Amino acid sequence: MKNNINEPSGIQADDCPSVDGLRMTRQRSEVYKVLMDHRDHPTAGEVFERAKENMPTISLATVYNCLEALVQHGAVRQVNFERESSRYCPNLTEHGHFHDEESGEIIDVPLKKGAMLSDLLELPEGAQIDNLEITLRGTIAE
Amino acid sequence: MKNNINEPSGIQADDCPSVDGLRMTRQRSEVYKVLMDHRDHPTAGEVFERAKENMPTISLATVYNCLEALVQHGAVRQVNFERESSRYCPNLTEHGHFHDEESGEIIDVPLKKGAMLSDLLELPEGAQIDNLEITLRGTIAE
DNA sequence: AGCACTTTTTAGAATAATTCTAATTATTGA
DNA sequence: TCAATAATTAGAATTATTCTAAAAAGTGCT
The missing domain is CATH 1.10.10.10 (Winged helix-like DNA-binding domain superfamily/Winged helix DNA-binding domain)
Structure with missing residues (x-):
């Protein structure tokens, strides 16, 4: 080279x-x-x-x-x-991704401050989470 | 055939x-x-x-x-x-998936009853969600 | 700087999951 | 039963990604 x-x-x-x-x-x-x-x-x-x-x-x-x-x-x-x-x-902050089906755009979706994943999910006993991926598909109403 | x-x-x-x-x-x-x-x-x-x-x-x-x-x-x-x-x-109930890196097993992770996604995520204004995928990777402590 | 060693880059070949194609078979409804 | 539509099939094609082996670059020592 x-x-x-x-x-x-x-x-x-x-x-x-x-x-x-x-x-x-x-x-x-x-x-x-x-x-x-x-x-x-x-x-x-x-x-x-x-x-x-x-x-x-x-x-x-x-x-x-x-x-x-x-x-x-x-x-x-x-x-x-x-x-x-x-x-x-x-973007290294914890966040998910929203895929807008109309524009094709992908939008970062931040996790709310202080929100615990375990408030949303019934995690298996003793689970150690190394990686979390949250992806959403949908549209945005005007 | x-x-x-x-x-x-x-x-x-x-x-x-x-x-x-x-x-x-x-x-x-x-x-x-x-x-x-x-x-x-x-x-x-x-x-x-x-x-x-x-x-x-x-x-x-x-x-x-x-x-x-x-x-x-x-x-x-x-x-x-x-x-x-x-x-x-x-499994058609709303749930995510936990991938155990040690056993290779995939475990359904139910959403807690009454839990709102919007409690966890800062969703874009007016977002209509057609599809949600939550995947977790990790291990389970004995 | 010169040299040995390791790491990275590169082009192109290989891989593997999935989709496509076109022909056959099955199903439906008149 | 017949025509029309839909599903199945084998095998080819596609495509994102990974692999391979050789060249180039970087590192560290003297």
Whole structure:
């Protein structure tokens, strides 16, 4: 790969706050920036298209690799709607996703402060929850 | 297809309570029975394997068709865990799913009676919810 | 800087769940 | 019984994602 940008691999805090233990390569930083830029839950393919604008040599496999690395280090969340392509979301606060069937838009749905999941759900005895996904599909009345 | 079983296509209430507007074929009824028999959230492939025991000529495409028909008519729910194969669930009460990472088991998690989703989530103004999916991943402490 | 070592990136091939296609079979209702 | 519609089937096609193996980049030591 031609690397003509004279840039250290440690990234400005603004771009990506050096995710714990994750080496910040130019590609990972670009992928992360794409997600931060418009926070609209793009698919890997969409991230690829956007990343190519700044970094024409990036490959789709790398985008997948970067997304996986970012997800595993907790810098980004992976969101699944039924059988569609995974989407990626840089919002790390606990939240669900509302999929507007009319506009196609995906809207972050924050958990109410202080709300306990166990108020809503009859969880199994002793359950330790590592991951929670709440997805909603519907419409918005005008 | 060889059809050597002399059986009307209308199904016993016990097998499948004539889902509104859905013609109950032998295959759909078999697929539904598989789901009712062990309620363990099988994948389409697993449903296929089980259905073949009683109906060796059934095809995988038909299993997919039947599952889709049953889902669309609300007789069965489709459950997705991340990128895994879809799973199918005949429990029609509102509930989520807990995926035990140790045993691999999937456990239905009932919504508490009277609990409102809007107590937990900051829903968008005017949201009409057609579909809600709550999935949890974790472990169970002994 | 030079060198050995590890990690990442890359293009393209492979995989696997699901959907599609077109032909056959079953079902319905006149 | 016949025509019309719907469902089933085998196998091909699709598509998101993962894998592979080679090249490139990064790291750390002297």
